Amino acid sequence: AKWFNSFPHYNLQFQRINNTFSPDEVDYQESLGFWAAVPVVWLTLTLFFFLVYFCARCCSNGTARKHKASCLRWTIGVLSLIALTGVAIGLYGNVEADGAAHDFADAAENANKTIMEVETQVHAMNNDLNGTVTPLLDHLSGVVKNIPLAERFINNTIAEVKSLTKELSSIPFGTDDGVDLQLVADDTRFYEYYRF
Numbered sequence: 001a002k003w004f005n006s007f008p009h010y011n012l013q014f015q016r017i018n019n020t021f022s023p024d025e026v027d028y029q030e031s032l033g034f035w036a037a038v039p040v041v042w043l044t045l046t047l048f049f050f051l052v053y054f055c056a057r058c059c060s061n062g063t064a065r066k067h068k069a070s071c072l073r074w075t076i077g078v079l080s081l082i083a084l085t086g087v088a089i090g091l092y093g094n095v096e097a098d099g100a101a102h103d104f105a106d107a108a109e110n111a112n113k114t115i116m117e118v119e120t121q122v123h124a125m126n127n128d129l130n131g132t133v134t135p136l137l138d139h140l141s142g143v144v145k146n147i148p149l150a151e152r153f154i155n156n157t158i159a160e161v162k163s164l165t166k167e168l169s170s171i172p173f174g175t176d177d178g179v180d181l182q183l184v185a186d187d188t189r190f191y192e193y194y195r196f
Contacts, residue, residue, distance in 0.1 A: 010034050068116040094196065105185040112181035119171075126168040129161055137161060 009031035017027045018084045137158045144150040 007035065033130055072140075098192060098196045101195075105188040105192070108181045108185040108188070112185065115181070122168055122171060126165055129165050129168075133161055134158070 006019075009019050009028070011017055011027045011030040012034065017031055022028050023032075137154060141154045141158065143150065144154060
């Protein structure tokens with residue numbers, strides 16, 4: 001990155017821009033595209049030169065072949081087929097990796113939604129237990145004070161409700177040490193966009 005930033009940066013209007021690393025700016029992205037186009041232009045010019053050279057050589061009358069180059073043709077054909085097979089396998093693997101990354105991001109997003117729904121339901125259950133059930137059980141405990149078996153049952157139920165609300169409030173949903181799955185899904189999609 002330091003070596004690349006030492007080169008002058010130009011946008012697509014051939015105006016010089018700032019050399020600082022800022023991939024979010026449009027001018028910086030244009031300068032990356034400008035420098036990425038340099039090897040493409042060089043390759044195009046080289047291929048054009050070879051095309052002209054070999055066409056001129058082929059069309060000249062002084063080049064008479066003494067033997068057929070069938071072995072050379074077969075070798076070039078086989079090597080070309082191997083190279084094209086390698087490129088096809090690479091493209092197929094790239095498409096499969098892209099699909100798998102998107103599937104992973106979708107799964108992480110769905111898991112995050114499920115966790116958020118569970119968190120909402122747990123908070124609603126905790127609020128219902130604290131706001132509705134506990135006062136009713138306290139009132140019921142006062143009503144059945146003279147019945148020993150019912151009073152013991154109500155007191156056990158009150159203890160269980162308090163234990164349950166304590167356990168529900170101790171579930172770590174939004175703690176700082178947890179993993180934010182929505183952020184993981186967004187980052188996966190962002191980096192996969194540039195990788196693909």
